[in-house]
Amino acid sequence: METDDLGRRVADDVAGGGGLAGVRRLSGVIAALEERRTGLVEELRRGREATWEEIGRACGMTRQGATRRWAGRLRARSFGVAAASYQHGRPGYPQALIGAAVPREARKVLDLGAGTGKLTGLLVEAGLDVVAVEPDAGMRAQLVAAVPKAAVRAGSAERIPLPDGSVDAVVVAQAWHWFDPAAAVPEAARVLAPGGTLALVWNVRDESEPWAAELGALMHRSTNQRIDTWPAVPAPFGAPERLEIRWEHSTTRAGIVDLVASRSYVIALPDAERARLLADVEELLATHPDLAGRDAIAMPYLTRCTRVRLG
């Protein structure tokens, strides 16, 4: 059977009697098919089995169209291969963040894009009932081991695997910039109970110390990614409340090397370039006069939180 005929038959079966129910069923299947196509593209690119040109042709697109559509998405899904470095090297969050990110009356909280559970653990320790949603299997494996008390689900911000109105608060740490906001905003609003809140959180390295500025310069040489850490959130959410917390993450030289190794743009580098960057970081840490002879290092951070409430 021709692919087009197969598509038409499947579409007719799914649409059934038509109407709004048909549109809903078709939308669910289209989203699932798109998710599967992205998975296949990801496998092909990981194994270097197909070029963007070939993938574009298979999808009826140009090479540029295919790259525009998936390259960013694949970067967003790249963290799993460095999940152990992520867990070892990335900072957590200051305790004071919980009061800013989650309203006092909240009980059930969704940690969306939960990664290895850096924020999930704090939420559980605060006595909240936490469900953590994370698309990457490698990150989820670390999360389940690190925070056994959280309910962990596979899923994404664009398709949250939770019923309507089922949580009091959604928190997104260090991940909102990877989401498609056109789908993630209505999904977050859908799973929130009336009056629920959405908090977007980022850790920003405070580069006021010279060694931290030099580390930042080394890291920036491999990326031009700029993240808006004070984002606007559209309707149905209301005006933002914003908070910044200054704190220090206690780490080691090996921890800082893992911090760098777990950045998505470092994961994506060709092997030789990644090895050179990590060697340069090790040399900076070993030779900078402010760090010489020290293994315990206090890494300065600013944690930024933007919280909005369903209107």
Ligand SMILES: C[S@@+](CC[C@H](N)C(=O)[O-])C[C@H]1O[C@@H](n2cnc3c(N)ncnc32)[C@H](O)[C@@H]1O
């Ligand atoms: C930088 S990590 C942050 C993890 C964790 N929240 C933290 O604070 O350490 C970004 C996470 O977002 C996840 N992610 C990427 N795209 C996503 C999407 N569309 N929906 C949900 N999570 C996504 C990645 O798999 C990764 O675990």
